[in-house]
Amino acid sequence: MTDLKRSDKNNKKKSSPFRRFVKYTLFTLLGVLLIAGGVAAYMIYQISSATSGSQEELDRGDKSEFREVAVDPVNDPISVLFLGLDSREDDLSGRTDAMILATFNPDEKTIKMLSIPRDSYVDIPGRQNKDKINHAHAFGGVNMTIDTVENLFDIPVDYVVSLNFTAFMEIVDTIGGVEVDVPMPISDTDNATYGTIEIDEGIQTLNGEEALAYARMRKQDPRGDLGRGDRQKDVIEAIIKQSANFRTITRFGSLMDSLERNLSTNLSFGNMVSMHSYAGELDNIESLSLEGEDSTIEGVYYYQLYDESVNDISDTFRDHLEIAHSESFGVSNEEAAESESEGTDLGE
Numbered sequence: 001m002t003d004l005k006r007s008d009k010n011n012k013k014k015s016s017p018f019r020r021f022v023k024y025t026l027f028t029l030l031g032v033l034l035i036a037g038g039v040a041a042y043m044i045y046q047i048s049s050a051t052s053g054s055q056e057e058l059d060r061g062d063k064s065e066f067r068e069v070a071v072d073p074v075n076d077p078i079s080v081l082f083l084g085l086d087s088r089e090d091d092l093s094g095r096t097d098a099m100i101l102a103t104f105n106p107d108e109k110t111i112k113m114l115s116i117p118r119d120s121y122v123d124i125p126g127r128q129n130k131d132k133i134n135h136a137h138a139f140g141g142v143n144m145t146i147d148t149v150e151n152l153f154d155i156p157v158d159y160v161v162s163l164n165f166t167a168f169m170e171i172v173d174t175i176g177g178v179e180v181d182v183p184m185p186i187s188d189t190d191n192a193t194y195g196t197i198e199i200d201e202g203i204q205t206l207n208g209e210e211a212l213a214y215a216r217m218r219k220q221d222p223r224g225d226l227g228r229g230d231r232q233k234d235v236i237e238a239i240i241k242q243s244a245n246f247r248t249i250t251r252f253g254s255l256m257d258s259l260e261r262n263l264s265t266n267l268s269f270g271n272m273v274s275m276h277s278y279a280g281e282l283d284n285i286e287s288l289s290l291e292g293e294d295s296t297i298e299g300v301y302y303y304q305l306y307d308e309s310v311n312d313i314s315d316t317f318r319d320h321l322e323i324a325h326s327e328s329f330g331v332s333n334e335e336a337a338e339s340e341s342e343g344t345d346l347g348e
Contacts, residue, residue, distance in 0.1 A: 056264040058160075059143045066156035073271050077105040077321045080267075081149055082236065083137065083162040084215075092162055092264055093141075096134045098215065098232050101149060101157070103320045104275065112320050113236070114288040114313060115229030116149070121295065121302035124148050132302060142264070153314045155321060159267050165193055167262035169208030171239065177205045178238035180214065180231075188217040211235050225303060226289065233287050240285075288313055 063070040071078050084098030099116040118134035125147040126140060136148040146157045163171075172178055186199040190213070197213035199206065206214055215235045221227035291309035295302045318324075 056142065056160075056162075056266055058146070058266055060146075064146075064150065064156035064158055066150055066154075067158070071156075071158050073104070073106070073275055075106060077103060077107075078158045079103045079156060079317070079321060080159045080161060081146065081157045083142070083145065083160065084168060084232070085137070085162060085164045087164040092164055092262070094138060096137045096145065097165075099134065099145075099149075100232060100236055101153075101317075102236075103317050105320050105322070108320075110320070111285045112288055112316065113233050113285055114290065114317075115233050117225040117229055117290060117292070117303045119225060119301060119303040120290070120292070121297075121304050122148060122152055125151050152310065153317055155314060155317045155323065159265065159271070161263070161265045161267065163263040165212060169212055170262075172206070172208040172211045172235075175239065175242045177207050178211055178235060178242055179203065179205050180211075180234045180238055182214065183227075183231075184221070186214055186217050187220065188213040190216070206235075224294075229289070230287070237285055288316060 080102050082098070082100040082102065083096045084100075085092055085094055086097040087094045096118060099118060100113060101116060102111055102113045104111050116133060118132065120133040121130050122133045124131055124133075124136045124139065124144065126144055131139075133148060133152075136145045140147075142160055142162055146160060150157050180203075182199055182201050182204050185201050187196065189196045194209035194213060197210055199210055199214055204210075215232045216228070217231075218225055218228035221231075223230075290305055290313060292303050292305040295304040
């Protein structure tokens, strides 16, 4: 009986190292999975909560009036209008300081991006006279801004993302800054936001305040608002690329809280997740430019867009969105001019 017990003990001793290895391995694997799953769940919860809190329902409903049916970002080409608002903490009103229209084609995995000069002299649906395009937001918020852009290019604006200076700076800081090739020495002053910022020429990694100053400065740029628009596109591209490689959740919760208060969009959480498919093709971002000339009307400066340039941009966007050129949704520039000369309200 004693020998049998001794034999059992020997068998247990022989098997215990293997069992310990299996047990420790399983516990370690389980711990990693729990931690990874917890982090993922936390991030998903935070993004979903922030998205829900910043969700904005447009007057038109779920789809553009330029669409027969609602689009699906997974399968359909879509357009997104990015609005940078000239406001700060908890304020999403006022004029647009930056306006970037981008189209995404899921088959080609390509992105086309246009910065619309904020002083562009355009028809604003619902207003009797032409005005600067950045005034549309002050007159009628996001809805009038979308109507204005759709009317200008005769294409649908499917989604909109509005963010103020606070959200912009915190996004850039949270992703660890953005790398841009600064074309000239930059100096910009805004005492209400960042004081005076100076940026050297060349490849630079900019923090939130520096990125905002880089995107806003135009008085020292020999190309004026056009050069400013190109720098805004540079920053947006850099944010998209950096976000695609984002690996840390440092201050993730505070960022989501800020976005809920300083950003609004009609993109759902599911829409955002589906657009991650573009992350591997970010080198295929094509920058477009609107051509025009400086103009002064009754002592006020405007940027007068060339009709040919507007039509070319419209055709480019329509091709990328796979919209037949025979389809016409909005009011043409000629029709708008006739309506204005007759005193017709374009909103009716």
